[in-house]
Amino acid sequence: MKKIISVVGARPNFMKVAPIHKAFQKFNSEVRHLICHTGQHYDKKMSKVFFEDLEMPYPDFYLGVGSGSHAEQTANVMIEFEKVLLSEKPDLIIVVGDVNSTVACSLVASKLNIKVAHVEAGLRSFDRAMPEEINRLLTDSISDYLFVSEKSGLVNLKNEGISQNKVHFVGNVMIDSLIYYLPKAERSSILRTYGLTSFKYLLVTLHRPSNVDSKDFLKDLMKLFENLSVERQILFPVHPRTKKNLIEAGYGNNHNRNVILTEPIGYIDFLSLTKNAELIITDSGGIQEESTYLGVQCLTVRNITERPVTVEV
Numbered sequence: 001m002k003k004i005i006s007v008v009g010a011r012p013n014f015m016k017v018a019p020i021h022k023a024f025q026k027f028n029s030e031v032r033h034l035i036c037h038t039g040q041h042y043d044k045k046m047s048k049v050f051f052e053d054l055e056m057p058y059p060d061f062y063l064g065v066g067s068g069s070h071a072e073q074t075a076n077v078m079i080e081f082e083k084v085l086l087s088e089k090p091d092l093i094i095v096v097g098d099v100n101s102t103v104a105c106s107l108v109a110s111k112l113n114i115k116v117a118h119v120e121a122g123l124r125s126f127d128r129a130m131p132e133e134i135n136r137l138l139t140d141s142i143s144d145y146l147f148v149s150e151k152s153g154l155v156n157l158k159n160e161g162i163s164q165n166k167v168h169f170v171g172n173v174m175i176d177s178l179i180y181y182l183p184k185a186e187r188s189s190i191l192r193t194y195g196l197t198s199f200k201y202l203l204v205t206l207h208r209p210s211n212v213d214s215k216d217f218l219k220d221l222m223k224l225f226e227n228l229s230v231e232r233q234i235l236f237p238v239h240p241r242t243k244k245n246l247i248e249a250g251y252g253n254n255h256n257r258n259v260i261l262t263e264p265i266g267y268i269d270f271l272s273l274t275k276n277a278e279l280i281i282t283d284s285g286g287i288q289e290e291s292t293y294l295g296v297q298c299l300t301v302r303n304i305t306e307r308p309v310t311v312e313v
Protein backbone atom coordinates (compact mmCIF):
# COMPACT_ATOMS: atom_id res chain seq x y z
CA MET A 1 0.00 0.00 0.00
CA LYS A 2 1.45 3.36 -1.04
CA LYS A 3 0.94 6.45 1.09
CA ILE A 4 0.53 9.80 -0.67
CA ILE A 5 0.05 13.19 0.98
CA SER A 6 -1.43 16.07 -1.03
CA VAL A 7 -0.81 19.58 0.22
CA VAL A 8 -3.32 22.43 0.20
CA GLY A 9 -2.64 25.87 1.64
CA ALA A 10 -4.40 28.73 -0.08
CA ARG A 11 -7.78 29.18 -1.72
CA PRO A 12 -6.74 28.27 -5.31
CA ASN A 13 -5.36 24.90 -4.12
CA PHE A 14 -8.61 23.34 -2.94
CA MET A 15 -10.31 22.96 -6.33
CA LYS A 16 -7.13 21.34 -7.69
CA VAL A 17 -6.77 18.69 -4.99
CA ALA A 18 -10.52 17.83 -4.88
CA PRO A 19 -10.55 15.89 -8.20
CA ILE A 20 -7.22 14.24 -7.37
CA HIS A 21 -8.63 13.02 -4.06
CA LYS A 22 -11.77 11.76 -5.82
CA ALA A 23 -9.68 9.90 -8.40
CA PHE A 24 -7.62 8.20 -5.67
CA GLN A 25 -10.78 6.80 -4.06
CA LYS A 26 -11.03 4.35 -7.00
CA PHE A 27 -7.65 2.93 -6.00
CA ASN A 28 -8.10 2.80 -2.24
CA SER A 29 -6.83 -0.76 -1.96
CA GLU A 30 -3.50 0.36 -3.45
CA VAL A 31 -3.12 3.96 -2.30
CA ARG A 32 -3.82 5.71 0.99
CA HIS A 33 -4.35 9.35 0.04
CA LEU A 34 -4.07 11.90 2.84
CA ILE A 35 -4.58 15.68 2.76
CA CYS A 36 -2.43 18.18 4.61
CA HIS A 37 -3.77 21.75 4.98
CA THR A 38 -1.00 24.16 5.92
CA GLY A 39 -3.44 26.84 7.10
CA GLN A 40 -1.92 29.53 4.84
CA HIS A 41 -5.53 30.59 4.28
CA TYR A 42 -7.64 30.13 7.38
CA ASP A 43 -10.75 32.37 7.28
CA LYS A 44 -13.92 30.30 6.93
CA LYS A 45 -14.73 32.03 3.64
CA MET A 46 -11.22 31.46 2.26
CA SER A 47 -10.94 27.81 3.31
CA LYS A 48 -13.70 25.85 5.09
CA VAL A 49 -16.49 26.73 2.61
CA PHE A 50 -14.32 25.29 -0.16
CA PHE A 51 -13.94 21.97 1.64
CA GLU A 52 -17.73 21.87 2.01
CA ASP A 53 -18.50 22.93 -1.56
CA LEU A 54 -15.95 20.52 -3.01
CA GLU A 55 -17.10 17.63 -0.76
CA MET A 56 -13.57 17.16 0.52
CA PRO A 57 -12.93 15.29 3.77
CA TYR A 58 -11.63 17.15 6.80
CA PRO A 59 -7.83 17.39 6.27
CA ASP A 60 -5.78 14.62 7.90
CA PHE A 61 -3.21 17.22 9.03
CA TYR A 62 -3.76 20.91 9.75
CA LEU A 63 -0.57 22.90 10.29
CA GLY A 64 -2.22 26.20 11.27
CA VAL A 65 0.62 28.42 10.03
CA GLY A 66 -1.51 31.48 9.15
CA SER A 67 -0.25 34.75 7.68
CA GLY A 68 3.16 36.38 7.91
CA SER A 69 5.99 37.70 5.78
CA HIS A 70 7.10 35.41 2.96
CA ALA A 71 10.00 34.10 5.01
CA GLU A 72 7.90 33.59 8.14
CA GLN A 73 5.06 31.85 6.34
CA THR A 74 7.32 29.64 4.22
CA ALA A 75 9.54 28.76 7.19
CA ASN A 76 6.59 27.95 9.46
CA VAL A 77 5.12 25.61 6.83
CA MET A 78 8.51 23.91 6.47
CA ILE A 79 8.95 23.37 10.22
CA GLU A 80 5.48 21.93 10.68
CA PHE A 81 5.40 19.86 7.48
CA GLU A 82 8.73 18.23 8.29
CA LYS A 83 7.18 16.82 11.49
CA VAL A 84 4.33 15.30 9.45
CA LEU A 85 6.73 13.72 6.95
CA LEU A 86 8.99 12.33 9.65
CA SER A 87 6.10 10.61 11.40
CA GLU A 88 4.12 9.56 8.30
CA LYS A 89 6.96 8.63 5.90
CA PRO A 90 4.85 8.88 2.73
CA ASP A 91 6.01 7.48 -0.61
CA LEU A 92 5.09 10.65 -2.44
CA ILE A 93 3.77 14.14 -1.80
CA ILE A 94 1.67 16.09 -4.28
CA VAL A 95 1.83 19.89 -4.39
CA VAL A 96 -0.32 22.07 -6.62
CA GLY A 97 -0.03 25.58 -8.01
CA ASP A 98 2.45 28.24 -6.97
CA VAL A 99 1.71 29.48 -3.46
CA ASN A 100 4.16 29.64 -0.55
CA SER A 101 2.88 26.29 0.80
CA THR A 102 3.75 24.67 -2.56
CA VAL A 103 7.42 25.57 -2.46
CA ALA A 104 7.77 25.07 1.30
CA CYS A 105 6.44 21.51 1.27
CA SER A 106 8.35 20.43 -1.86
CA LEU A 107 11.60 21.66 -0.33
CA VAL A 108 11.03 19.74 2.90
CA ALA A 109 10.08 16.51 1.09
CA SER A 110 12.95 16.61 -1.38
CA LYS A 111 15.49 17.01 1.45
CA LEU A 112 14.00 13.95 3.16
CA ASN A 113 14.32 12.04 -0.13
CA ILE A 114 10.55 11.79 -0.50
CA LYS A 115 9.33 12.03 -4.08
CA VAL A 116 7.50 15.19 -5.09
CA ALA A 117 4.84 15.56 -7.78
CA HIS A 118 3.99 19.10 -8.90
CA VAL A 119 0.59 19.60 -10.48
CA GLU A 120 0.46 22.71 -12.70
CA ALA A 121 4.18 22.60 -13.47
CA GLY A 122 5.97 24.67 -16.11
CA LEU A 123 3.86 27.84 -16.01
CA ARG A 124 6.08 30.94 -16.22
CA SER A 125 5.31 34.66 -16.17
CA PHE A 126 9.04 35.49 -16.56
CA ASP A 127 8.48 38.16 -13.94
CA ARG A 128 10.61 37.37 -10.91
CA ALA A 129 9.09 40.26 -9.00
CA MET A 130 6.04 37.98 -8.57
CA PRO A 131 6.47 35.75 -5.50
CA GLU A 132 4.60 32.98 -7.34
CA GLU A 133 7.22 32.93 -10.13
CA ILE A 134 9.95 32.15 -7.60
CA ASN A 135 7.73 29.44 -6.10
CA ARG A 136 7.15 27.91 -9.56
CA LEU A 137 10.80 27.90 -10.57
CA LEU A 138 12.01 26.37 -7.30
CA THR A 139 9.26 23.77 -7.05
CA ASP A 140 9.75 22.57 -10.62
CA SER A 141 13.50 22.31 -10.23
CA ILE A 142 13.21 19.87 -7.28
CA SER A 143 10.10 17.90 -8.32
CA ASP A 144 10.30 14.30 -9.54
CA TYR A 145 7.04 14.32 -11.50
CA LEU A 146 5.93 17.44 -13.33
CA PHE A 147 2.29 17.47 -14.41
CA VAL A 148 1.70 20.16 -17.01
CA SER A 149 -1.66 21.84 -17.70
CA GLU A 150 -0.98 23.82 -20.90
CA LYS A 151 1.47 23.49 -23.77
CA SER A 152 3.51 26.58 -22.87
CA GLY A 153 4.56 24.62 -19.76
CA LEU A 154 6.19 21.92 -21.89
CA VAL A 155 8.24 24.52 -23.75
CA ASN A 156 9.30 26.30 -20.55
CA LEU A 157 10.47 23.11 -18.83
CA LYS A 158 12.39 22.03 -21.93
CA ASN A 159 14.10 25.42 -22.11
CA GLU A 160 15.10 25.07 -18.45
CA GLY A 161 16.74 21.72 -19.22
CA ILE A 162 14.37 19.64 -17.11
CA SER A 163 14.58 15.96 -18.06
CA GLN A 164 11.69 15.19 -20.39
CA ASN A 165 10.95 11.85 -18.77
CA LYS A 166 9.80 13.65 -15.60
CA VAL A 167 7.30 15.74 -17.56
CA HIS A 168 3.70 14.65 -18.24
CA PHE A 169 1.16 16.71 -20.18
CA VAL A 170 -2.07 15.87 -18.35
CA GLY A 171 -4.48 18.80 -18.70
CA ASN A 172 -6.02 20.93 -16.01
CA VAL A 173 -7.42 19.48 -12.77
CA MET A 174 -9.10 22.77 -11.89
CA ILE A 175 -11.18 22.44 -15.05
CA ASP A 176 -12.02 18.85 -14.00
CA SER A 177 -13.51 20.40 -10.86
CA LEU A 178 -15.36 23.00 -12.89
CA ILE A 179 -16.95 20.37 -15.16
CA TYR A 180 -17.90 18.19 -12.19
CA TYR A 181 -19.52 21.01 -10.20
CA LEU A 182 -21.15 22.97 -13.04
CA PRO A 183 -24.55 21.23 -12.65
CA LYS A 184 -24.55 22.20 -8.96
CA ALA A 185 -23.58 25.77 -9.88
CA GLU A 186 -26.55 25.94 -12.27
CA ARG A 187 -28.81 25.55 -9.21
CA SER A 188 -27.15 28.37 -7.25
CA SER A 189 -29.34 31.33 -6.25
CA ILE A 190 -26.42 33.77 -5.93
CA LEU A 191 -27.56 36.00 -8.84
CA ARG A 192 -30.88 36.52 -7.11
CA THR A 193 -29.14 37.26 -3.80
CA TYR A 194 -27.40 40.25 -5.39
CA GLY A 195 -30.19 41.22 -7.81
CA LEU A 196 -28.10 40.44 -10.90
CA THR A 197 -29.34 39.50 -14.38
CA SER A 198 -27.45 36.90 -16.44
CA PHE A 199 -24.99 38.41 -18.95
CA LYS A 200 -25.79 41.93 -17.75
CA TYR A 201 -23.19 42.35 -15.00
CA LEU A 202 -19.43 42.52 -14.67
CA LEU A 203 -17.57 40.32 -12.18
CA VAL A 204 -14.40 41.76 -10.66
CA THR A 205 -11.69 40.15 -8.52
CA LEU A 206 -8.34 41.64 -7.57
CA HIS A 207 -5.76 40.41 -5.10
CA ARG A 208 -2.27 40.62 -6.66
CA PRO A 209 0.07 42.79 -4.58
CA SER A 210 1.05 44.59 -7.83
CA ASN A 211 -2.58 45.75 -8.21
CA VAL A 212 -3.87 46.19 -4.70
CA ASP A 213 -0.88 47.15 -2.56
CA SER A 214 -0.57 50.56 -4.25
CA LYS A 215 -3.24 52.89 -2.89
CA ASP A 216 -3.13 55.13 -5.99
CA PHE A 217 -3.49 52.28 -8.46
CA LEU A 218 -6.29 50.73 -6.44
CA LYS A 219 -8.10 54.09 -6.38
CA ASP A 220 -7.70 54.37 -10.17
CA LEU A 221 -9.20 50.92 -10.60
CA MET A 222 -12.13 51.81 -8.31
CA LYS A 223 -12.77 54.97 -10.37
CA LEU A 224 -12.77 52.84 -13.51
CA PHE A 225 -15.35 50.49 -11.97
CA GLU A 226 -17.51 53.43 -10.90
CA ASN A 227 -17.46 54.73 -14.48
CA LEU A 228 -18.32 51.30 -15.89
CA SER A 229 -21.11 50.90 -13.36
CA VAL A 230 -23.13 53.62 -15.10
CA GLU A 231 -23.75 51.01 -17.83
CA ARG A 232 -23.65 47.74 -15.91
CA GLN A 233 -23.86 46.44 -12.37
CA ILE A 234 -20.55 45.26 -10.99
CA LEU A 235 -20.07 42.54 -8.40
CA PHE A 236 -16.70 42.64 -6.64
CA PRO A 237 -16.06 39.93 -4.02
CA VAL A 238 -13.15 41.29 -2.02
CA HIS A 239 -10.08 39.24 -1.01
CA PRO A 240 -8.81 39.93 2.57
CA ARG A 241 -5.60 41.56 1.25
CA THR A 242 -7.67 43.85 -0.98
CA LYS A 243 -10.15 44.60 1.80
CA LYS A 244 -7.40 45.95 4.04
CA ASN A 245 -6.13 48.19 1.25
CA LEU A 246 -9.60 49.36 0.16
CA ILE A 247 -10.33 50.48 3.72
CA GLU A 248 -7.02 52.40 3.78
CA ALA A 249 -7.88 53.98 0.42
CA GLY A 250 -11.21 55.24 1.84
CA TYR A 251 -13.52 52.60 0.31
CA GLY A 252 -14.57 51.00 3.60
CA ASN A 253 -18.17 52.10 3.14
CA ASN A 254 -18.91 51.92 -0.53
CA HIS A 255 -22.31 53.44 -1.22
CA ASN A 256 -22.34 53.13 -4.99
CA ARG A 257 -25.17 50.64 -5.37
CA ASN A 258 -23.96 49.56 -8.81
CA VAL A 259 -20.54 48.48 -7.51
CA ILE A 260 -21.43 45.76 -5.04
CA LEU A 261 -18.54 44.89 -2.71
CA THR A 262 -18.96 41.53 -0.96
CA GLU A 263 -17.05 39.12 1.26
CA PRO A 264 -15.18 36.29 -0.56
CA ILE A 265 -17.68 33.92 -2.20
CA GLY A 266 -17.63 30.09 -2.08
CA TYR A 267 -16.72 27.83 -4.99
CA ILE A 268 -20.17 26.82 -6.29
CA ASP A 269 -21.70 30.31 -6.10
CA PHE A 270 -18.62 31.87 -7.68
CA LEU A 271 -18.78 29.37 -10.54
CA SER A 272 -22.35 30.46 -11.16
CA LEU A 273 -21.27 34.13 -11.13
CA THR A 274 -18.45 33.36 -13.59
CA LYS A 275 -20.63 31.45 -15.99
CA ASN A 276 -23.32 34.14 -16.14
CA ALA A 277 -21.12 37.25 -16.31
CA GLU A 278 -21.03 39.45 -19.39
CA LEU A 279 -17.39 40.26 -18.68
CA ILE A 280 -14.86 39.36 -16.01
CA ILE A 281 -12.12 41.71 -14.85
CA THR A 282 -9.55 39.82 -12.79
CA ASP A 283 -5.93 39.28 -11.86
CA SER A 284 -6.50 35.67 -10.75
CA GLY A 285 -4.80 32.97 -12.82
CA GLY A 286 -7.49 30.45 -11.92
CA ILE A 287 -10.36 32.71 -12.99
CA GLN A 288 -8.52 33.45 -16.24
CA GLU A 289 -8.58 29.71 -16.96
CA GLU A 290 -12.16 29.12 -15.81
CA SER A 291 -13.53 31.99 -17.91
CA THR A 292 -11.55 30.77 -20.92
CA TYR A 293 -13.02 27.29 -20.60
CA LEU A 294 -16.54 28.72 -20.22
CA GLY A 295 -16.14 31.13 -23.13
CA VAL A 296 -16.79 34.18 -20.97
CA GLN A 297 -14.92 37.36 -21.90
CA CYS A 298 -12.10 38.10 -19.47
CA LEU A 299 -9.93 41.19 -19.10
CA THR A 300 -6.75 40.24 -17.27
CA VAL A 301 -5.46 43.10 -15.12
CA ARG A 302 -1.76 42.22 -15.48
CA ASN A 303 1.07 43.10 -17.85
CA ILE A 304 1.94 39.46 -18.38
CA THR A 305 0.46 36.07 -17.61
CA GLU A 306 1.95 32.64 -16.91
CA ARG A 307 -1.13 31.21 -18.65
CA PRO A 308 -0.76 32.46 -22.24
CA VAL A 309 -3.44 30.06 -23.48
CA THR A 310 -6.05 32.22 -21.71
CA VAL A 311 -5.06 35.19 -23.87
CA GLU A 312 -4.64 33.25 -27.14
CA VAL A 313 -8.07 31.58 -26.82
Ligand code: UD1
Pocket residue numbers: 010011012040041042043046067068098099100101131132207239240241
Ligand atom coordinates in the same frame (compact mmCIF):
# COMPACT_ATOMS: atom_id res chain seq x y z
C1 UD1 B 1 -1.92 33.89 -1.78
C2 UD1 B 1 -0.87 33.40 -2.79
C3 UD1 B 1 -1.28 33.81 -4.19
C4 UD1 B 1 -2.69 33.35 -4.50
C5 UD1 B 1 -3.63 33.88 -3.43
C6 UD1 B 1 -5.04 33.41 -3.67
C7 UD1 B 1 1.48 33.31 -2.08
C8 UD1 B 1 2.78 33.98 -2.15
N1 UD1 B 1 0.42 34.00 -2.53
O1 UD1 B 1 -1.90 35.32 -1.80
O2 UD1 B 1 -0.40 33.22 -5.12
O3 UD1 B 1 -3.06 33.81 -5.77
O4 UD1 B 1 -3.19 33.40 -2.15
O5 UD1 B 1 -5.93 33.93 -2.74
O6 UD1 B 1 1.41 32.19 -1.63
N2 UD1 B 1 -5.68 36.88 4.98
C9 UD1 B 1 -6.81 36.80 5.76
N3 UD1 B 1 -7.43 35.59 5.84
C10 UD1 B 1 -6.99 34.47 5.21
C11 UD1 B 1 -5.83 34.58 4.43
C12 UD1 B 1 -5.19 35.79 4.32
O7 UD1 B 1 -7.26 37.77 6.34
O8 UD1 B 1 -7.62 33.41 5.33
C13 UD1 B 1 -5.03 38.20 4.85
C14 UD1 B 1 -3.89 38.41 5.81
O9 UD1 B 1 -3.89 39.72 6.22
C15 UD1 B 1 -2.67 38.15 4.96
C16 UD1 B 1 -3.11 38.63 3.59
O10 UD1 B 1 -4.52 38.34 3.53
O11 UD1 B 1 -1.55 38.81 5.44
C17 UD1 B 1 -2.43 37.95 2.46
O12 UD1 B 1 -2.51 36.51 2.58
P1 UD1 B 1 -1.33 35.57 1.97
O13 UD1 B 1 -1.69 34.15 2.13
O14 UD1 B 1 -0.02 36.01 2.53
O15 UD1 B 1 -1.29 35.97 0.46
P2 UD1 B 1 -2.47 36.17 -0.60
O16 UD1 B 1 -2.46 37.59 -1.01
O17 UD1 B 1 -3.75 35.59 -0.09
